[in-house]
Amino acid sequence: MEKQTSGLAQALGYLFLLVGAVASILPFAWMLISATHTTADVFASPPPILPGDQLWANLVRLQETTNFAQVCLNSAIIAVLYTVFSAAVSAMCGYALAKYRFRGRGLVLTFILITMMIPMQVLLVPLFQIMASLGWIDTFQAVILPFLANAFGIFLMRQAFESFPDTLIEAARIDGSGDIGIFFRVVLPVARPQLAALVIYTFMSQWNAFIWPLLMLNTEANYTIPVALNTMVGLSRVDYSGLMLGSLLTTLPMLLIFVIFQKQFVAGLLGGAVKE
Amino acid sequence: MSAATAAGRRSGAPRQGRRPGALERRTSRFGWFFAAPAVALFGFFFAYPLVASLMQSFQVTQDGVTGFGGLANYEKLAGDDLVWLSLMNAGILLVFQVPLMIGLALLLAVVLNQSWLKFRTTFRMIHFLPAVTTLVAYSLVFRVMLQADGGVINQLIGVVGIPPIDWLNNPFWARVALIGSITWRWTGYNMVLLLAGLQGIPKEQYESAALDGATGWRTFRHVVVPQLRPVLIFTSITSTIGALQLFDENFILTGGGPSNATLTPVLYLYRVGFRQFDFGYASAIAWLLVLVIGIFSIAQFWLMRDKEA
Numbered sequence: 001m002e003k004q005t006s007g008l009a010q011a012l013g014y015l016f017l018l019v020g021a022v023a024s025i026l027p028f029a030w031m032l033i034s035a036t037h038t039t040a041d042v043f044a045s046p047p048p049i050l051p052g053d054q055l056w057a058n059l060v061r062l063q064e065t066t067n068f069a070q071v072c073l074n075s076a077i078i079a080v081l082y083t084v085f086s087a088a089v090s091a092m093c094g095y096a097l098a099k100y101r102f103r104g105r106g107l108v109l110t111f112i113l114i115t116m117m118i119p120m121q122v123l124l125v126p127l128f129q130i131m132a133s134l135g136w137i138d139t140f141q142a143v144i145l146p147f148l149a150n151a152f153g154i155f156l157m158r159q160a161f162e163s164f165p166d167t168l169i170e171a172a173r174i175d176g177s178g179d180i181g182i183f184f185r186v187v188l189p190v191a192r193p194q195l196a197a198l199v200i201y202t203f204m205s206q207w208n209a210f211i212w213p214l215l216m217l218n219t220e221a222n223y224t225i226p227v228a229l230n231t232m233v234g235l236s237r238v239d240y241s242g243l244m245l246g247s248l249l250t251t252l253p254m255l256l257i258f259v260i261f262q263k264q265f266v267a268g269l270l271g272g273a274v275k276e
Numbered sequence: 277m278s279a280a281t282a283a284g285r286r287s288g289a290p291r292q293g294r295r296p297g298a299l300e301r302r303t304s305r306f307g308w309f310f311a312a313p314a315v316a317l318f319g320f321f322f323a324y325p326l327v328a329s330l331m332q333s334f335q336v337t338q339d340g341v342t343g344f345g346g347l348a349n350y351e352k353l354a355g356d357d358l359v360w361l362s363l364m365n366a367g368i369l370l371v372f373q374v375p376l377m378i379g380l381a382l383l384l385a386v387v388l389n390q391s392w393l394k395f396r397t398t399f400r401m402i403h404f405l406p407a408v409t410t411l412v413a414y415s416l417v418f419r420v421m422l423q424a425d426g427g428v429i430n431q432l433i434g435v436v437g438i439p440p441i442d443w444l445n446n447p448f449w450a451r452v453a454l455i456g457s458i459t460w461r462w463t464g465y466n467m468v469l470l471l472a473g474l475q476g477i478p479k480e481q482y483e484s485a486a487l488d489g490a491t492g493w494r495t496f497r498h499v500v501v502p503q504l505r506p507v508l509i510f511t512s513i514t515s516t517i518g519a520l521q522l523f524d525e526n527f528i529l530t531g532g533g534p535s536n537a538t539l540t541p542v543l544y545l546y547r548v549g550f551r552q553f554d555f556g557y558a559s560a561i562a563w564l565l566v567l568v569i570g571i572f573s574i575a576q577f578w579l580m581r582d583k584e585a
Binding site: 005009010013016017020021023024025027028030031034042043044045046047088089090092093095096097100101102103104105108111112115117118119121122123124125126127128129130145146147148149154179180183207208210211215225226229230233240243244246247248250251254255258262265266 | 304305306307308309310311313314315317318321322323324325326328329332380383384387388390392393399401402403404405406408409410411412413414416417418419420421423425426427428431460463464468492517520521523524527528542545546549550555558559562563565566569570573
């Protein structure tokens with residue numbers, strides 16, 4: 001079939017990919033161009049087609065209106081803490097399900113499957129009330145804690161541990177290692193690729209998170225980037241170039257992670273999705 | 277990774293032999309030790325709020341007093357036009373956006389899977405880039421690009437003589453804008469999934485189809501599509517559930533407007549729960565969402581099982 005593909009079909013294929021590539025890149029380019037011009041220039045006719053020289057001016061204004069440096073720091077702290085604890089919880093639970101036969105294991109499995117079927121939005125109202133009664137509204141722990149345990153991470157790690165040979169665990173036991181020592185020193189290092197994929201996926205999902213931080217964080221000093229950008233939209237005169245600079249700055253870390261860890265990035269994003 | 281097969285494997289089963297009793301206890305204890313943090317978190321932040329939400333959906337607040345209201349919230353639900361409008365908006369996404377996106381993603385995946393293609397890795401990476409942006413950031417970019425007055429998209433279509441369109445303030449065009457934005461963000465993601473599925477099709481199947489005299493289209497129809505069935509079902513249903521849960525994009529892009537043309541169930545839940553603070557009614561909306569999404573989840577499970585049987 002491949003050898004019979006005519007020149008015309010090939011040309012059409014390339015054309016399709018090129019059009020798609022341009023459409024994929026255009027919004028990124030526009031983000032960069034808008035972030036480096038004044039708002040007036042962004043909507044000028046004809047529009048600018050090259051990056052301008054207003055980057056620093058836009059950055060100064062963004063810092064003045066939203067305290068953007070603080071907001072970035074908040075996003076980073078929340079995402080890092082969430083990632084570390086969530087990955088630890090997932091790895092431990094995945095290991096328990098893969099390598100131990102404990103009473104109630106089936107029940108735990110069923111329970112985790114149920115959490116996958118229920119949309120998280122049903123939890124918003126009661127979680128909001130829980131956080132209010134704990135006095136945790138507008139704190140980082142209120143953003144981090146509720147979604148630390150998640151089925152996706154647990155199943156990803158369980159799958160990673162299942163292929164680990166039982167005989168190696170037995171051997172380590174005979175050598176006198178305890179269960180916790182075996183987990184950290186023998187099993188976990190072998191699952192490093194899957195753990196890397198999980199860490200990237202988890203970090204990205206928290207960096208992205210919007211509705212829950214929006215509900216929890218209500219003072220500017222505690223905002224994450226998406227929440228801060230959202231408040232800028234509500235202002236009477238919207239600072240569009242500042243908004244685009246903020247969007248660019250929140251996208252850059254993701255782009256960087258993607259370019260450096262492309263394989264793990266895609267694996268993490270698709271980990272739970274690819275069947276078989 | 278299908279859950280049924282994985283659950284059936286018993287790789288962690290305790291060895292029979294010396295001291296079975298001692299090992300059994302030890303295994304059980306440490307199994308719980310490792311599972312405990314997740315179970316505790318799920319219990320406190322999933323099971324308890326889930327039950328609380330269900331109970332709350334039967335409660336009404338009148339004159340500042342909250343009490344049992346029977347099915348009052350669910351009766352209100354049935355007569356609330358905005359609930360049905362929000363479901364219909366999700367339905368519009370299901371009918372127009374999901375097929376458009378899956379179709380484009382499949383086409384991209386098929387072209388990217390051709391052996392004559394050069395720069396395959398580069399093309400794949402570029403098409404995947406939109407999936408890397410954060411949801412709020414890309415929605416903001418589209419909001420800026422779609423501004424009626426001087427927005428870059430209106431300027432672009434102006435080049436070919438199309439008059440400016442008020443994308444975000446006209447109910448019809450706001451839906452088109454939302455469909456376009458979501459398609460931009462998620463096509464590459466689905467493309468990678470479908471590409472993985474395509475690469476899982478054994479070469480011999482193409483060869484034997486070619487021997488039987490099948491040409492490009494018939495090979496696609498009779499070899500590629502049946503083999504891709506599980507991935508196609510998965511991507512379609514996941515996208516549908518995604519449409520029902522849509523919040524970030526329409527919240528940023530249009531705020532659900534104009535005239536609620538882009539209101540989705542979750543955005544409506546947000547308004548009722550956290551703008552009007554009617555927790556009881558918001559919980560009832562949430563449970564309607566659980567029901568609708570549950571139907572699609574079960575459909576997915578059933579469709580994919582059907583194939584394997």
